[in-house]
Amino acid sequence: MRARLAGGACAGVFHGAAWARGAAAERAPQAAFAVNCTWPGALAGAQRGPFFHVSTDLVFGAAPPPADGFGPAAATAPLGTYGATKAAGEFAVRAASRCAHVVRLPLLFGDSRGRGLGASDGLLAALERGEQPRLFTDEFRTPIDVRAAAEALVQLADLHSEPEPSAASGQTWHIAGRRLSRLDLGRALCHAHGVDPGALVPTTRAALGLAATRAADTSLDARATRNLSAQLARTLDSGSAPPFP
Ligand SMILES: NC(=O)c1ccc[n+]([C@@H]2O[C@H](COP(=O)([O-])OP(=O)(O)OC[C@H]3O[C@@H](n4cnc5c(N)ncnc54)[C@H](OP(=O)(O)O)[C@@H]3O)[C@@H](O)[C@H]2O)c1
Numbered sequence: 001m002r003a004r005l006a007g008g009a010c011a012g013v014f015h016g017a018a019w020a021r022g023a024a025a026e027r028a029p030q031a032a033f034a035v036n037c038t039w040p041g042a043l044a045g046a047q048r049g050p051f052f053h054v055s056t057d058l059v060f061g062a063a064p065p066p067a068d069g070f071g072p073a074a075a076t077a078p079l080g081t082y083g084a085t086k087a088a089g090e091f092a093v094r095a096a097s098r099c100a101h102v103v104r105l106p107l108l109f110g111d112s113r114g115r116g117l118g119a120s121d122g123l124l125a126a127l128e129r130g131e132q133p134r135l136f137t138d139e140f141r142t143p144i145d146v147r148a149a150a151e152a153l154v155q156l157a158d159l160h161s162e163p164e165p166s167a168a169s170g171q172t173w174h175i176a177g178r179r180l181s182r183l184d185l186g187r188a189l190c191h192a193h194g195v196d197p198g199a200l201v202p203t204t205r206a207a208l209g210l211a212a213t214r215a216a217d218t219s220l221d222a223r224a225t226r227n228l229s230a231q232l233a234r235t236l237d238s239g240s241a242p243p244f245p
Pocket of ligand 1: 015016017018019021056057086105106107118
């Protein structure tokens with residue numbers, strides 16, 4: 001891949017590959033570092049043109065966000081190995097290429113194509129099995145539908161695909177929806193899918209002994225992305241968590 005990129009095979013690159021499971025990253029930090037940091041840096045350095053590196057809101061979490069959420073220039077401060085390796089990956093990508101953009105995504109929900117992944121598919125499957133999922137009232141995210149996230153990524157690239165470094169290249173962008181707790185996201189998803197939310201059990205990170213290891217609030221401030229174009233603002237609105245009673 002690196003040789004092909006160096007040979008000019010790709011006009012532009014979206015880099016989304018990652019060691020993306022938090023528990024797996026804790027178990028195998030070196031593998032997580034290789035996939036989340038070393039390789040993105042190597043590929044960004046080899047690519048001749050635009051490179052869009054997908055990162056995560058979990059580069060934050062060790063400190064509370066400002067009122068409007070973490071802006072693109074906020075200092076990263078992750079809680080776990082996954083977030084730490086992704087933060088290191090952002091640094092490696094920027095160090096390797098002045099053309100590279102870092103695009104941070106929030107918690108994603110939506111169709112995972114039968115894999116039971118993301119914030120909605122696993123929850124809906126659990127409810128269908130008659131389980132009573134426990135959802136946090138004290139954990140806040142700015143989730144977005146995965147399809148809207150992908151569309152926004154492409155729209156960003158359409159606006160920022162500089163073949164050479166310029167003042168506009170090498171930026172950090174946030175893609176995000178409205179802020180809400182994990183419980184309220186669960187309620188919104190149930191409402192959107194016509195499922196009774198009565199089986200959802202409110203709980204807290206502290207009650208499950210997870211307050212030290214799960215980020216309380218990694219809300220992203222996506223205003224700079226929204227301000228890029230009316231189309232991007234519409235896309236982020238369309239992917240934001242649906243309203244619920
Ligand atoms: N899901 C979320 O809520 C979320 C939130 C914020 C940011 N993100 C970011 O979005 C991106 C995608 O995440 P995801 O949740 O969709 O994760 P995912 O389902 O685990 O997908 C990760 C992808 O990376 C590939 N990959 C992993 N190790 C690889 C390796 N050594 N060589 C080549 N490919 C490798 C996997 O390939 P295989 O399928 O072949 O294993 C898979 O296609 C990541 O950069 C992640 O940090 C995700």
